[in-house]
Each structure stands twice: as structure tokens, then as C-alpha cells.
Amino acid sequence: MLISLEWLRDYVDVDVSPEELAERLTMAGLEVDSLTGIGPAVSGVRVARISSVKPHPDADNLSVCEVTTGEATYPVVCGAKNIRAGDIIPLAPAGATLPGGLVVRSTKIRGELSEGMLCSEAELGLGDDASGIMLLPSDLPPGKELADVLALNDTVLDIGVTPNRPDCLSVVGIAREWAAIAGKKVRYPSPAVRESGEDISGIAAVSIEDPDLCPRYTARIIKGVKIGPSPFWMRRRLERVGFRPINNIVDVTNFVMVETGQPLHAFDLRFLEEGRIVVRRAREGERFVSLDGKERTLRADTLMICDGVKPVAIGGVMGGLNSEVRSDTETILLESAYFNPSSIRRTSRALAMGTDASFRFERGIDPEGVIRALDRAAGLMAELSGGEVCANVIDQYPRKVEAACDIPLRVGRVRDILGTVVPEGEIVRILKSLEMAVRPDGGGEGAFKVTPPTFRVDIAREIDLIEEIARLYGYDQVPVTMPAVSVVAGIADKKRMVAERVREIMTGAGYGEVINYSFIAPQAVDQLGLGDTDERRRQVEIRNPLTEEQAVMRTTMIYSLLLNAKRNAAVGRFDLKIFETGRTFIRSEEGRLPLEHNRLACLVTGLRYEDRWHSRDLRADFYDLKGCVENILDTLRIPAPSFRSDVREAFLHPGKSCSVFCGDRQVGFLGEVHPDVLSRLDLTGTIVVCELDMDLLANNYSGKALFRNPPRFPSSSRDVAFLVRRETEAGELIRLAADFHEELLEKVQIFDVYEGQNLPVGMKSIGLRFSYRSSERTLTDEGVNEIHGRIVQKIVHSTGASIR
Numbered sequence: 001m002l003i004s005l006e007w008l009r010d011y012v013d014v015d016v017s018p019e020e021l022a023e024r025l026t027m028a029g030l031e032v033d034s035l036t037g038i039g040p041a042v043s044g045v046r047v048a049r050i051s052s053v054k055p056h057p058d059a060d061n062l063s064v065c066e067v068t069t070g071e072a073t074y075p076v077v078c079g080a081k082n083i084r085a086g087d088i089i090p091l092a093p094a095g096a097t098l099p100g101g102l103v104v105r106s107t108k109i110r111g112e113l114s115e116g117m118l119c120s121e122a123e124l125g126l127g128d129d130a131s132g133i134m135l136l137p138s139d140l141p142p143g144k145e146l147a148d149v150l151a152l153n154d155t156v157l158d159i160g161v162t163p164n165r166p167d168c169l170s171v172v173g174i175a176r177e178w179a180a181i182a183g184k185k186v187r188y189p190s191p192a193v194r195e196s197g198e199d200i201s202g203i204a205a206v207s208i209e210d211p212d213l214c215p216r217y218t219a220r221i222i223k224g225v226k227i228g229p230s231p232f233w234m235r236r237r238l239e240r241v242g243f244r245p246i247n248n249i250v251d252v253t254n255f256v257m258v259e260t261g262q263p264l265h266a267f268d269l270r271f272l273e274e275g276r277i278v279v280r281r282a283r284e285g286e287r288f289v290s291l292d293g294k295e296r297t298l299r300a301d302t303l304m305i306c307d308g309v310k311p312v313a314i315g316g317v318m319g320g321l322n323s324e325v326r327s328d329t330e331t332i333l334l335e336s337a338y339f340n341p342s343s344i345r346r347t348s349r350a351l352a353m354g355t356d357a358s359f360r361f362e363r364g365i366d367p368e369g370v371i372r373a374l375d376r377a378a379g380l381m382a383e384l385s386g387g388e389v390c391a392n393v394i395d396q397y398p399r400k401v402e403a404a405c406d407i408p409l410r411v412g413r414v415r416d417i418l419g420t421v422v423p424e425g426e427i428v429r430i431l432k433s434l435e436m437a438v439r440p441d442g443g444g445e446g447a448f449k450v451t452p453p454t455f456r457v458d459i460a461r462e463i464d465l466i467e468e469i470a471r472l473y474g475y476d477q478v479p480v481t482m483p484a485v486s487v488v489a490g491i492a493d494k495k496r497m498v499a500e501r502v503r504e505i506m507t508g509a510g511y512g513e514v515i516n517y518s519f520i521a522p523q524a525v526d527q528l529g530l531g532d533t534d535e536r537r538r539q540v541e542i543r544n545p546l547t548e549e550q551a552v553m554r555t556t557m558i559y560s561l562l563l564n565a566k567r568n569a570a571v572g573r574f575d576l577k578i579f580e581t582g583r584t585f586i587r588s589e590e591g592r593l594p595l596e597h598n599r600l601a602c603l604v605t606g607l608r609y610e611d612r613w614h615s616r617d618l619r620a621d622f623y624d625l626k627g628c629v630e631n632i633l634d635t636l637r638i639p640a641p642s643f644r645s646d647v648r649e650a651f652l653h654p655g656k657s658c659s660v661f662c663g664d665r666q667v668g669f670l671g672e673v674h675p676d677v678l679s680r681l682d683l684t685g686t687i688v689v690c691e692l693d694m695d696l697l698a699n700n701y702s703g704k705a706l707f708r709n710p711p712r713f714p715s716s717s718r719d720v721a722f723l724v725r726r727e728t729e730a731g732e733l734i735r736l737a738a739d740f741h742e743e744l745l746e747k748v749q750i751f752d753v754y755e756g757q758n759l760p761v762g763m764k765s766i767g768l769r770f771s772y773r774s775s776e777r778t779l780t781d782e783g784v785n786e787i788h789g790r791i792v793q794k795i796v797h798s799t800g801a802s803i804r
Contacts (some may be wrong), residue, residue, distance in 0.1 A: 170261030274308025559587030575606030
């Protein structure tokens with residue numbers, strides 16, 4: 001939030017430098033992000049009074065003015081028509097500097113000496129008005145520097161106000177904070193309303209149909225207003241805090257909002273049919289054109305401000321185009337209300353309308369400050385527009401906004417929480433400086449009952465009071481102490497250990513870790529081709545998604561990695577090795593939390609190695625990623641790991657994919673992405689992916705290291721080529737050999753797979769190497785042949801294979 005230091009000084013004395021002010025506010029919890037010095041683009045310009053205005057003897061469109069600063073009188077030739085004798089104006093005498101480095105010089109114009117220049121706002125760089133000379137207030141003393149009397153030197157503070165401190169979203173709110181910090185007194189703006197004319201009850205009426213969303217609505221009528229530009233002082237202050245001046249009515253609503261923190265809205269009464277305001281919820285699908293000219297489709301929970309026939313504003317967010325203040329407006333209905341913060345927050349998010357009003361309403365305003373702001377704005381409108389405030393005020397308050405009161409505070413608890421002794425008298429002083437009512441609690445010594453002011457909507461508990469004491473007592477006064485803690489050995493978390501081991505394996509294999517959002521597009525399941533009965537179609541929808549592309553929680557991590565590949569390909573990076581560990585979410589039945597699963601997902605595409613002279617065009621394939629999966633299973637000592645071709649993943653290429661098993665339990669899948677999926681995602685080339693269930697891996701993980709003595713005796717191997725049906729998996733043959741449970745069989749490896757000439761149609765050859773070893777003796781050929789024969793016969797009998 002931007003705060004003008006010159007504006008702030010209207011309400012509290014600030015007798016320190018801007019830098020010290022920023023430092024002390026920051027240490028009290030209001031972080032000042034930046035300080036910006038503002039100075040005039042002119043020098044030497046003085047306040048002066050026009051003594052006389054005479055026609056130029058040789059020019060019909062010029063005048064010769066005598067202008068005095070009280071110390072000297074200057075003849076000035078001027079062409080403006082809006083000046084007369086007695087006006088107070090800015091004079092740039094000879095030697096003064098104007099914006100752009102222009103130096104004013106003494107000269108003769110049509111034979112008449114001109115020793116200066118009478119300036120417009122545009123010529124001084126103070127505004128856009130170049131239609132005439134800038135007329136200054138009549139009470140300004142001639143001779144003073146213009147920069148001093150108009151307070152053109154200023155400092156703007158950019159304060160990062162936290163969401164729990166809506167009371168500081170105003171100049172008065174910052175003044176209150178500085179008064180508490182520095183021991184000053186706040187000078188609150190005094191609403192000055194002179195009522196006249198007819199009673200408001202005969203002109204307008206207000207009814208609240210939904211007091212839950214609008215507990216309080218107040219209004220005043222100002223008649224006979226004349227729309228025009230705001231005075232310079234108001235425009236200058238609004239511009240410095242980031243507001244664009246519009247006209248004297250709208251500018252007052254913005255001025256009072258920045259001053260007090262209470263948003264207001266001005267309606268042109270002639271556009272309010274039946275002369276009444278109705279506060280109600282919108283009808284589902286109701287349409288409304290807001291002040292920005294955009295048509296909005298409303299939800300049924302949107303709070304609307306309506307007249308007797310139609311909506312005229314989105315409550316707490318923005319007014320409507322159909323009731324805005326125009327150049328010919330004469331009667332204003334001024335609104336000041338309290339709206340339910342949660343309702344405004346929902347509406348603002350749903351309509352993507354973050355306004356200065358909604359920013360304050362959704363954080364919570366002072367329900368008892370509504371009338372003060374209304375009277376302040378009505379008085380300023382009457383003063384600046386020449387209007388009259390009708391007698392009395394409409395104040396509909398059907399549901400009292402309850403504020404916290406009599407919060408118990410124990411001095412001992414303050415000491416325990418802060419770790420230091422804050423004197424009891426200092427505690428009371430701090431709380432009273434924050435305008436809190438403090439009284440002793442009859443329950444015992446060192447106990448109080450504290451009632452915060454209604455603008456402190458963040459104070460509800462004892463711990464909130466202790467926080468206020470700490471920040472104003474000074475965090476730097478709390479001594480630094482080492483916490484007394486016992487050292488206890490950490491308890492190993494299997495899931496965390498497995499995740500760390502997996503990261504080590506994948507990064508060691510040259511893969512980079514990515515971190516994606518858990519949100520994906522709803523159409524992801526269609527692009528992956530998931531079947532209608534696939535549980536991964538049960539997506540968890542986000543109520544208020546950041547974008548349509550992040551509207552549901554992911555049910556598989558493969559889609560996110562494919563999008564990573566797509567984004568990399570878009571910038572010319574086609575060689576990619578990435579992995580991610582994270583969670584997937586499956587929607588459960590109504591009223592239950594979604595099912596969450598920890599997963600590992602990997603993707604590889606493009607070249608296997610960097611493009612070097614000795615490894616050109618070696619492209620990554622299925623077996624590169626399969627090797628990484630085997631390393632993971634082996635390192636985690638997963639029992640009975642296996643790969644099976646009975647995978648049923650619609651987005652994987654048939655014949656180039658497999659399931660990953662631990663015993664009889666599937667722990668994941670692996671394979672090339674189906675060409676149809678690549679086409680739908682505008683991807684090309686071979687992309688291999690895998691996804692493993694980290695929860696199942698952690699359940700089967702064994703941290704025990706197994707050791708065997710180095711072999712003392714040589715091994716003996718036998719090679720056999722089995723002729724089997726084409727659909728027979730080599731893994732099946734290996735499992736049959738392992739199921740024989742022969743202790744001398746050390747390992748079985750595939751050394752050859754062949755399909756082609758000299759083999760029957762539909763058949764293939766699988767070559768297996770059987771290695772035998774004893775830890776006690778050297779094996780003989782006869783003993784090895786006997787065992788080997790039994791194993792081979794079992795494989796032949798079980799699979800129908802033959803020996804080539």
C-alpha cells in the first residue's frame with residue numbers, strides 16, 4: 001500500500017526522517033518495501049497576487065498584468081482569460097526553471113516588457129490542465145515558494161500490509177500505528193456535515209434481504225452537485241498513492257477510502273428506479289455490466305446492490321455502468337456499508353475482479369466506522385461540488401457485527417511466550433496506546449480483561465494480544481537464548497529413505513529432477529486415452545483453479561512429464577532425461593478424502609548420450625529406462641522383481657511395454673508412449689516413460705545388507721537354445737529354472753534371442769546360460785550335467801519348448 005508522508009502528517013506528528021520512520025514501522029510488523037522521494041520539476045516559482053489586469057495596447061488576445069510577491073512587483077504579459085485582479089497565482093519570474101529545463105527570461109512581447117510567466121498546471125508539471133492559469137487558494141501568502149506552500153516535496157512509502165491487518169489499509173491506520181510506536185496522539189479527521197433541505201426518508205429507502213452477507217448498509221443524499229475537477233490538493237494526494245483523479249464526486253469516495261479504509265460508492269439517484277436500494281443475492285446466471293464496461297455472468301451467491309427493478313452494483317466489488325456518476329449528475333446517493341468478508345472474497349475470485357474496495361472488504365473493515373466515513377465523504381462532496389446534504393441518514397443494521405471483548409490476558413503467560421519479563425505497567429501502556437480498553441480481572445493478580453477497538457478485527461485471543469505486546473515492546477529487546485532441548489536420535493522414515501535412494505540412482509544415471517504442479521487439465525485423461533472404467537478418470541476438481549489448465553488434481557504423473565517434453569521440444573531441446581517424485585490423487589466417494597499415492601515417474605527421449613564423435617546417433621530406448629528401473633529394484637532389495645508383458649496401459653505402445661512386479665504385486669509400468677498419444681500432444685520421436693508406486697516399494701524395501709564370501713571355486717556354465725512359441729517370455733523360462741531351487745545353480749542369463757530364417761513360423765529361439773558353482777568344492781562335469789539335465793527337462797515339459 002502506498003502512503004504519502006505529507007498526507008500522514010495531517011493526522012500524526014512525524015518528527016523523524018523517512019528512513020527512520022520506515023525502519024521503525026518495519027520492526028513493528030509493517031514492512032516498508034520502498035521509499036520514493038517526490039520533488040517538484042520547477043524551481044524559483046513563487047506565490048503571487050495579481051494587482052491589475054489591463055489590455056495589451058497592440059494585441060487583442062493579450063493582457064498586461066502587474067503581479068506582486070509582496071517584495072517586488074513584476075509586469076507580465078499573459079494570454080489567459082481566466083484571471084482578474086486579486087487572484088493568487090503561481091509566478092515564474094525571470095531566472096525560474098520550469099519542467100524540461102526551460103529557464104524563464106525577461107523579454108518584450110509586442111513592445112511590452114514581461115519579466116516573468118504566469119503558469120498553468122500543465123506548464124508546472126502538476127497536471128494536464130492547460131486551459132488557463134492555475135488559480136491558488138486565496139489564503140496563500142504571496143512571496144512563498146510554490147513547492148513549499150503546495151507541499152510538492154514528499155516521500156511515498158510502499159508498505160506491505162499483511163492480510164490480517166486490514167486496519168492498516170488507510171492513512172489513518174498507519175497514523176494509529178506510528179502514534180503507538182512513537183508515543184504520539186492521532187488527530188482523527190472530523191466529519192463536518194451541514195444538513196439542509198428535505199429529509200432523506202422522503203427521497204430514498206434501503207432494504208436488506210440478506211443480512212448474512214450485508215449486516216449493515218448506510219446512505220446519504222447530496223443534492224445540487226456540480227460535477228467538475230477536484231481541487232489540486234486532492235488530486236495531488238490521490239495521484240501519489242496510485243489513484244487516477246476522475247471528478248470531484250468519485251475522487252472524494254477514493255480519498256475517504258484511502259484516508260479511513262472504508263470503501264464507498266456514489267450512485268446517480270436519477271438512475272435508481274423507485275428511489276430505493278435493495279440488497280440481495282444474484283439470481284443464478286444473471287447478467288450485469290460493471291463500470292469497466294464488461295458483462296459479467298453472476299452466481300447465486302453473489303451479493304448485489306439493486307434498485308427497485310434491476311442490479312446497479314456488485315456489492316463490495318464494483319458499481320454498474322447503468323448508475324455511474326456522469327457530467328450532468330445533480331443528485332448523489334452515497335453508499336457506505338459493511339459486507340461479509342468471505343462473501344466478497346468468493347465473488348472477487350469467481351469474477352476475477354480484484355478492486356481496491358474488494359481488497360479491503362474481503363479482509364474486514366470496521367463495522368462501527370461506516371457512518372464516520374459516510375459523513376466525512378458527504379461533507380467533502382457538498383464542499384467541493386456546491387451541493388447540499390439532505391437531512392438525516394439511512395442506517396439499516398439488521399444484524400449486529402459482534403466484536404471481540406473481555407479477552408483474558410495473563411502477565412505470566414506473556415513472560416512464558418516471549419521468554420522475557422515485560423513490566424506490567426508497560427503491558428498496559430502498550431495496549432492502551434493501541435486504543436484497547438484494559439481493566440483488571442478479578443480472577444487474580446497480573447490478570448486483565450482486554451477489549452480491542454472494533455477496527456482491530458484480527459484480535460480475538462490472548463496470543464493475539466501477546467503478539468501486539470511483543471512487536472511494540474520491541475523484538476530487539478527480547479534476549480537471545482538457546483532453547484533447552486534434548487537430543488534424540490531421529491526415527492528412520494522408510495518412505496523418505498526410499499525417495500532419497502531413488503533420487504541418488506536417477507541423478508547418478510544422468511536424469512534431472514523436475515517439480516510440476518499437482519494440478520493438470522481435465523482433458524488429460526482423454527489425451528492419454530484412459531478407459532471409461534479406469535480409476536484415474538476419477539479426478540479431484542479444484543473449486544477456484546488458477547487456470548483452466550490446472551483445474552483438477554493429477555491422477556497420473558506421466559501427463560506432466562509429457563508436457564515437460566513438449567515445452568522442451570518447443571525451445572529446441574529434444575534430448576531429455578527427467579524424473580519426478582510426487583503424489584497422485586484419486587477421487588473417493590462423496591464426503592471422503594481423495595486417495596493419495598506416492599509415485600516415481602521417469603521419461604527419456606532423444607540421444608542416449610550427448611552428441612559426440614564417438615557416439616553419434618545412439619538413441620535412448622526402452623532398455624535404457626528398464627536398466628534404471630532394475631537398478632532401483634536391486635538397490636532397494638525388492639524381493640522377486642520381474643517384468644511382464646501383460647501391461648494394460650492405453651497410452652503405452654503394445655509390444656514395447658511391460659508391467660513391473662514385486663512377486664505377484666504390480667508396482668508399476670514401463671514402455672514407449674503410444675504414437676496416438678504423441679500425436680494428440682504434438683510430440684514426435686520415441687519417448688519412453690515409467691511410473692512406479694513408491695508406497696509399495698517402501699513397504700518391500702529392506703535396509704539390511706547381505707554379504708557373501710568371494711567364491712573360492714570356479715563356476716561351470718552350460719548354454720541351451722530353446723525353441724519356443726513367439727509369445728513365450730524369456731522371463732518365464734528363467735522363473736521355471738529358479739523355481740527348481742537347486743542350490744548349485746548360481747544364475748541364469750539370456751545370451752541370445754533370435755527370430756527369422758531357418759525357424760518355423762511363429763517360433764523364436766531364446767538362448768540361456770546356466771551358471772553352476774559350489775562354495776565347498778570344484779564341480780565335476782558329471783555332477784553339473786545331471787543337475788542341468790533335470791532343469792532343462794522341467795523347462796521343456798512346462799513350456800512345450802524344444803532344444804535346438
